[in-house]
Amino acid sequence: MRDEIIAYKRERILEEAVKLFYARGFTGTTLDDIAAELGVTKPFIYTHFRSKNDLLAAVCLPTIEMSVAAIQRGVDTAGSPTEKLRLAVEGFTRVVIERQPNIAIFFREEKNLAPEALAEIVQTQKKFDRLLSKLLTDGVEAGEFDIPDVSLAALAIGGMISWSYTWHRPNGRLSIEELCGRMADFALQMAGVRLIAAMA
Numbered sequence: 001m002r003d004e005i006i007a008y009k010r011e012r013i014l015e016e017a018v019k020l021f022y023a024r025g026f027t028g029t030t031l032d033d034i035a036a037e038l039g040v041t042k043p044f045i046y047t048h049f050r051s052k053n054d055l056l057a058a059v060c061l062p063t064i065e066m067s068v069a070a071i072q073r074g075v076d077t078a079g080s081p082t083e084k085l086r087l088a089v090e091g092f093t094r095v096v097i098e099r100q101p102n103i104a105i106f107f108r109e110e111k112n113l114a115p116e117a118l119a120e121i122v123q124t125q126k127k128f129d130r131l132l133s134k135l136l137t138d139g140v141e142a143g144e145f146d147i148p149d150v151s152l153a154a155l156a157i158g159g160m161i162s163w164s165y166t167w168h169r170p171n172g173r174l175s176i177e178e179l180c181g182r183m184a185d186f187a188l189q190m191a192g193v194r195l196i197a198a199m200a
Contacts, residue, residue: 008015011046012038015056022101028055029140058118060106063099064124070095071131081139082193089187090180093161096168097176102157103165129154146192157187 016037020029031052035042049055096103110118132154135142139145147153161183174182 013045013048014058018059018101020106020110021059021105027038027110040151040174053112053114056109057113060103060113061117062122063095063102063106065134066095066119067092067101068124068128071128075135081135081142081144082188084183084186085135085191089184093164093180093183094176096161096164097179100165100168102163128158132158136191142191153190157190160186
């Protein structure tokens with residue numbers, strides 16, 4: 001029970017930090033601001049995070065890790081490379097959409113991350129690129145994908161989906177499920193899959 005309470009308090013701090021970092025920016029937000037929104041004192045935050053920079057890293061890193069996990073689930077699922085890529089892209093798109101403020105904060109505030117936190121994020125991003133590149137390579141070797149440059153294709157697919165944080169609106173014309181499906185269609189087309197044949 002004690003661990004659950006600690007986890008809940010930590011999550012509440014992160015929720016308020018995301019709201020304020022997103023609305024005011026990292027430099028425009030103080031720990032006192034976050035504490036005031038929570039109705040606590042600044043020392044309360046220090047029991048869970050060493051500094052505002054530590055808090056920023058905790059806002060950014062989990063989203064990158066969730067993105068890797070989404071690709072990994074696609075890789076690990078039974079099925080063809082086409083099916084794996086669809087599942088991976090749908091999962092990754094969902095992460096980006098559901099964690100839109102966190103993604104925005106990362107891209108805006110990357111320069112404010114501590115060097116060790118940024119290094120960890122960069123390593124996690126490299127793992128993402130390796131997993132996606134391996135998935136695309138498997139599809140090429142299986143004769144399902146037609147990709148002249150796998151590394152570039154992985155970057156293009158990852159970038160296309162990541163950038164959706166800038167234009168997605170919660171009340172847009174597509175539901176999350178529809179958007180995930182459309183993005184997966186685009187990724188499959190980029191991989192050289194003919195969708196009619198893939199769905200047959």
